[in-house]
Amino acid sequence: MAENSFQQLAEIAQQINETRSTNAKISSCSQYFRSLDGQDLNLAAQFLGEGAFPSISGKRATVGSRTYSTCAADFCEIDYEKVFKPCKTALGSASEAIEKLMNNIEAARKKREPAQLSLREIESIYEDIHNVSSRADKQQILRNAWKQMTPIEIKFFIRIMTRGSLRIGFETKSVVAALAKAFRKELDEVRYAHMITGSIGKTAVLCKQDNLDKARFKLFHPLSFMLASPIESRALDNLDGYISEEKFDGMRAQAHVSEQQVELYSRDLNNITHSFPEIVQFFLKKDLPDVVLDGEICVYKNHEILPFQLLQKRMGRKKPDKDIMDKYPVLFITYDLIYHDERPIFEKKLEERRNLLTKLSRTHDLPITNQFEVEDRDHLDELFERALAHGNEGLMLKKINSTYEYGQRRKSWLKVKKPGGTLDTVMMYAHAGSGKRGGYYSDFTLGIRVAEDERYEEEYIPIGKAYAGYTDEEMKRLNDRIKELTVEKYGPTLGLIPEIVIELEFDDIQENKRTKANYSLRLPRFKAIRWDLSPEDADTLKDVERMYQQKIDRERLKQEKNPSFYIEQTDPETSTG
Missing domain, CATH: 1.10.3260.10 (DNA ligase, ATP-dependent, N-terminal domain)
Structure with a gap:
């Protein structure tokens, strides 16, 4: 070799x-x-x-x-x-x-x-x-x-x-850890160099050459986002030190602004500027200093934040036409400031970053999130229900004294969400696990019934894949049953007789024309293994279509009273021009 x-x-x-x-x-x-x-x-x-x-x-x-x-x-x-x-x-x-x-x-x-x-x-x-x-x-x-x-x-x-996962249980953070180990550097130093250069390859060479201190940040490369940890319920041991914001039903994004240049990046660090020209124009009119803003792109019309499914109609378009832009107008709502005064400000506390952001909002008419101090558990419930009434996903709870923990998912930010729904599905395929789950089938393709659907010849078609939400004991029992139901084997994948019913919980249903069902589930996970149900009890594609349409059609509380975001001098509905 x-x-x-x-x-x-x-x-x-x-x-x-x-x-x-x-x-x-x-x-x-x-x-x-x-x-x-x-x-x-x-x-x-x-x-x-x-x-x-x-x-x-x-x-x-x-x-x-x-x-x-x-x-x-x-x-x-x-x-x-x-x-x-x-x-x-x-x-x-x-x-x-x-x-x-x-x-x-x-x-x-x-x-x-x-x-x-x-x-x-x-x-x-x-x-x-x-x-x-x-x-x-x-x-x-x-x-x-x-x-x-x-x-x-x-x-x-x-x-x-294809720039997808290598599917080897080894993501970018592991590559960073391997570089630190290879060249005997502190992990945080390597992480920071990777963050501000935006290049894992350049970071590797800086490690080898003992030049990590020469890493410099330049605008217009995306920075890794700070991530939130989900919590299963609204019950928290201690609410002291947290502020609350509504979790928008939109697309997390980063805006880099410098003079007459504006670029937008998605959470997977792709450049999405071309899909949202009116946001670019909005920022260009504001005469902002050089900044990097962390926020959410939402469809906003008639004082309502509309569902993410409508935002999908704007995503991926090289140049949206006027009809699309008029039908699905978008707004960038900022909730954090991560570059200011010619340097990244990750080390500043949230309270300090918020004060700087509020000043920008007042002087340049920027829509920014409303924040609320959480008084007690009853107040938290009230805020949560209002967020749902606005059509938003739930709440974000953020520690006031937290720094911007780029690329990390810790407890400084918590997301409190209500599941989008559940479906009873049938296990169609079992895929071999890796790492700690090696030796077991731990990833599963789940299907819905189409046996009575004139559009299909099959009995079941896939609706999602899940690999979380069950215990080790449940996984072992599943694997015992899977052995009895296997009818095909292709390398690490087993084709199964559709007998095992899984109650699948998910955050949302999205249109996806690349799938047989034309829909996919956002963050599907096991809620329960329904040993008591038969495959005939599984939900159907028509159930999925009905749930999707209900989300689109539901009434939403308008943002005129108790809004989830504000702008000091300009109505946010008209601020994008």
């Missing part, structure tokens, strides 16, 4: 995937990083932690699932509908299916002559993909690249290309 080859990276990724202990995963990766220098180290950290391109580059190797899947079916000389799609469904992963097909189909093996491509050659291939636009051109580049790769390289090449 050539030193610093992509094959080596793929094998390290596979080794990490097959390792249960988080510390052992970090140790394996740290040893790998120590063996690298310069651009190879930069690229290895980038591929494992960010994807084909650095997050701050704004570049994407935009290849859709159907594009690379049909290309793989053609490469393997198999029927896409009859062979590839069933394999993908059973394995729960297109890249996993492609790896197994490339390994087992003779026609695919004959076409490949692995060339031990270097990390820089892989970088060049991603650049070639980025520079073409047609499906045919992208597929030609993929075919030429795959001819030089092993199946495991192809699998991780696809996962890195």
Whole structure:
């Protein structure tokens, strides 16, 4: 195996995937990083932690699932509908299916002559993909690249290309920990350098060169967001030191503003500026100093915050037309300030950041959240019910003396939400777990009934995947039952006779035209394993459609009285122009 080859990276990724202990995963990766220098180290950290391109580059190797899947079916000389799609469904992963097909189909093996491509050659291939636009051109580049790769390289090449999770139980925070261990640095120093440079690859090189102190922040690269920990009920042991804000039914976003430039970033650090031109224009008119604002983009019309499902109609559009903008007007509501006076202000207490934000709001007419001191548990209940009446998701509780804990999910911010609903679903597939759950089937594809639905020929179709909400004892009992119900096995995935009924709790229902149901669930998790129910008791697609429409149609308390946000001098409904 050539030193610093992509094959080596793929094998390290596979080794990490097959390792249960988080510390052992970090140790394996740290040893790998120590063996690298310069651009190879930069690229290895980038591929494992960010994807084909650095997050701050704004570049994407935009290849859709159907594009690379049909290309793989053609490469393997198999029927896409009859062979590839069933394999993908059973394995729960297109890249996993492609790896197994490339390994087992003779026609695919004959076409490949692995060339031990270097990390820089892989970088060049991603650049070639980025520079073409047609499906045919992208597929030609993929075919030429795959001819030089092993199946495991192809699998991780696809996962890195699509900038999704590598699905090895090793996310960016683990890459940061591996860099700290590899080069004997303090974890917080590495985290901070990664935060302000916006590049895990640059951070890796700074670690190797002992230059972490030279990391500098520049506007217009997204910063990792501070995250909130969910709490199961509104019961808290101690409410002292918390303030309350309503949790909006919108899209978390970051606004970077400097003179005549404004850029917006989503929580997954993607640039979404093009989808919301009126927000850009709003900020441009305000003559703000250089700032980074943390807030929420909401559809706001007739003094009402409208449901997230309507915001989805604005997302992903390169340039929304006037009709869409008129029908679904948006507003950026700020709740935190994280860059001010030419530097990040993470270390300032929430109370200090809030005072600075309030001054900005008063001098520049910015919509900002209303905050309430929580008097007692009854007051908390009152605030929670008002948030729901506004159509919002619940409450955020924030410690007044907390710093901005970028990229962390701790107890300084708490989110108190009411579940969006529950559905009785049927377990269709069981997927093998990793890490601490290795040896068990712990990830599950759940379905709803369509047996009486004239639109479908099947009895059940998938509605969501869940891997949380059950105990270890329940997982063991499930695995015993799964063995009895298995009818198909494709690598780490089992196809099951639909007998096990799961009451599934979720935050919301969203339209998703890429799924068979045309809907997907937001944050689905087990509420209960309903051993007492039969599959005929499962909810139907028409139940899902009804619940979705009820959310859209529900009446909402207008923001004119007891609003969840305010602006000092301008009506927030008209402030976007």
